[in-house]
Amino acid sequence: MKVQSKAYKFWRVVLYVVLIGLSVLMLIPFAWMLSASLKLDKDVFIFPIQWIPENPRWQNYIDIWTKIPLSKFVLNTTKLTIIVTLLQLLTSSFAAYAFAKLNFKYKNLLFMAYISTIAMPWQVYMVPQFIMMRGMGMNDTHMAIICLQAFSAFGVFMMRQFYQGIPDELCEAARIDGMSEYKIYSKIMLPLSKPALSTLTIFTFVATWNDFLGPMIYLKTEAKKTLQIGLRMFISQYSSEYGLIMAASVLSLIPVLIVFLSLQKYFVEGIAATGVKG
Amino acid sequence: MAVQNNVDPNMVKEKLARLEPQLAALQEELKNTSDKKKRDKLISKIEYTQGKIKQAKTGERLSRQAKRDLVAYSFIAPNFIGFCVFTLVPIIFAFVLAFAEWDGNNPMKFVALNNFIEAFKNDRFIASLKNTIIYCIATVPLTLICSLGLAIILNQKVKGRNFYRTVSFFPYVASLVAVAAVWNMLFSPQKSGPVNMILYNLGVAAKSLPKWSADKDWVMFTVVLFSVWKNMGYYMVIYLAGLQGINAELYEACSLDGANTWQKFLYITWPQLQPTTFFVTIMLTINCFKVYDIVYMLAGGSNGVLNKSAIVLVYHIYEEAFRNWNLGYASAVAMVLFLMVLAVTLIQFRGEKKYAN
Structure with missing residues (x-):
């Protein structure tokens, strides 16, 4: 022993x-x-x-705000991230409710359209997408980034998975009580799906905040740039201002870390759930 | 409720005369079929016909089902319209574009397979394909081993486990631009770079110090190292979930038979984790094919141009489309990327069938 x-x-x-x-x-x-x-x-x-x-x-942290329009970048990124996250949450939970709890014509066909694009990398269609957006006059606008990020098949898929775990009887009972589908969604399903919504929030938030290629293709005007491409631009222009580059980097990490630390549980659960189930 | 419209009684009769025999025939068929799938189909058909009959009788313009459909569509519409316009249509467009020549302004010209032939003649395309595959072959096993090891350690009962889990996840959520900037400084090609300084103090001659991303032989290695460091936390979480799904009794039985830690790993952990490993491998491979930003930031220098030693597929698409405006050519390269991802996805489907049983 x-x-x-x-x-x-x-x-x-x-x-x-x-x-x-x-x-x-x-x-x-x-x-x-x-x-x-x-x-x-x-x-x-x-x-x-x-x-x-x-x-x-500490001067580095003061200088950086005047050296580049950092506050503008932060503002742009915050605005985009919040709008994209809200749109994503709202529209995908809305669509997912129909796919999980309602029966309607062409349901399987419509859902197949979502599923079949999940495996399609964005990089494959980013070129025609850009041409289309340019045709709609959205080149160099924030609208383009919002449209790009807000309607993902992933969000619908994930929320549907979650809603399917909620017993159908709950909706049936509410229907018998005379609730409309919209009411069932807002009064019953939405409050119940907080964990899934949190997972989707953190995924979307981190992805949008950190996105690089999208803003790089679309945003040309300096005043419209996001934090990531703004930072990258600064790094390539002043590559030897190490202290300032690092100060800007630290600042760019703070919001993501705050969101991550406060929603960490959901992040980990989300990866595990979507990962293991495939 | 049911609004009684003024309906022509003859029309109703006519409709009913047509629908009722249909219903009867379907019900008869249902009695004679035993196959579950066919039965389900028949039942839904019967329900549909019953709905129609009801509609004819009450004379409502929209049947109950049609109303329900409309409600359902109203739920889906906001997302689906956006999804259609910004994802589905561009995907179809991409397939067309791959067989055309276009600069975005002049009329499109159909060129059949020319874009693909041109691609395989292009040095930069061949180099990008080669680098992407090298990157993939190096990154996938390394990330797999590191994340599995990390998961096994963090699955033990250790003090501060949650702290360690959070820490190993940090690099994954941190924004790429910021951490890549740090790496570029840590792995600075000069002798004064911190990593090179450590190597120098460990006895590596100043001349043979690696130049990391500035050296064409070391650049891919640097990129792989960075990518493993950044992403292993993500795959660790998946492995952790897999580990927690293993039945503890298996380990107990194994202990009773006198197995040591290594044997436990070999005979229980590894085989039990096979579906997870399979899934992680697939995901990693696909993500490696899509690599772009890591290489761009580590090897792109200040002007963001990748040379042949570090160019990857997605970068090649980017430069051809947005610098040279060869949209057709870029889409053809994108199709090659798509075919690679598709091949892996098909393997995944087959594997999922295998592991589902």
């Missing part, structure tokens, strides 16, 4: 060492980012690395 417990203790120690090593590996780039954002450009590459700068240069 004693030998076994010694071996057990040994493995526990190894386990913790590996764990801590891994977390360091995961966090080091972020730590470096934070530390570099508080340094002068010439101090960034000093070796050995000085993790906590002696004279933290």
Whole structure:
């Protein structure tokens, strides 16, 4: 027994060492980012690395707002993300309710249209999509990004999966009580689907906030750019202003981290659910 | 409720005379069929006919079913219209465009398979295809191993487990532009880059220090390394769900037989996780085919142009479409990408059938 417990203790120690090593590996780039954002450009590459700068240069965080129109970028991205997320939540839960709980003509056909595009990468049709949007006069507008992101097959699919788990009897009972379908949706289904809505919120939020290729293709005017392409533009223009680049990077991460930390549970559950079921 | 409209009684009679025998015939057929699928079909047909009869009798303009359909369509419409206009139509358009020559302004010209032939003659296309596949072959197994290892460790009862899970997920949610900027600095090709500095202090000669993304032989390696680091947290979550689905009794039985940790992994964990591994492999492969932004940010330099050592398929589509305005050609390349994804998806369907049983 004693030998076994010694071996057990040994493995526990190894386990913790590996764990801590891994977390360091995961966090080091972020730590470096934070530390570099508080340094002068010439101090960034000093070796050995000085993790906590002696004279933290908070000025970087002030300068960045005047060096590039950062507030404009943040405003644009926030606006787009909120509109896209709201539209996505509203329209996909609406459509998903019909697919899960109502019987109607061509239901399977319509649903097949959604399913068949799930496997289609956006990159395959981004060119004709751009041509069409340009034809509608939406080139270089935020409207294009909204239309691009807000109506995904994924959202409908995910919400439908969830609604199917809610017993049909609930809707039947409400129908017998004389509730209209719209009322059943808003008074019964919507409140019940908070977990699924949260999952969809965080997925859409992170995807829209971090999207790069879409805004890069559509948004040309500087005043319309999102945080990601604005940041990228800044990096390629001032590639040696390390401190400022890192300060802007830290700022761009904050909103996503806040949303992620507060909705983390749903994120993890969402991946597990959509992942395992396929 | 049912509004009695002024209906011509003769018309009603005529309609009923047509519908009622239909209904009777269907009901008779139902009695004689035993196949479940056929029965379901017949039952829905009967319901439909009954609805029609009712409609004829009451003289309502819309049957109950038609009203229900309308309500259902009103639910679907907001999403479906957007989906049709911005996804479905462009997809169909993409198939047409692949066989045409077009710069977006002048009239389109149909060129049959020319775009594809041109693509396979194009050095940059061949290089992009090659790089995409290399990237895929390197990234998929590495990410798989790392995420499985991470999941197994984080499935143990350890203190602060949730903290570690959150941390390993950080890179995945963090925005690419920001973390790529850090990586570019950490893996700076100069000797002063932090990673190179560490290597130098470990005894690597200054001359043989890798130039990372600035070196054509190292650039793909750097990209793969970054991609594994960024994405492993996501696949770890899927593996964690798979691990939690394994019956604990299996491990207990195995312990009673005196199996050690490695044997437990080999005979229980790995075979039980096979469906998960299959799914993760498929998803990873498809995501690797679609890679673009990672390469663009790590290897694109300040002007965002990828040379032959790092060009990938999606970048090739992008440059041909939005820099050279060869829309037809770009769509043909997109079709190649689509066929690759389709092939993997078909494998997935077959696998799903296998694992569902």
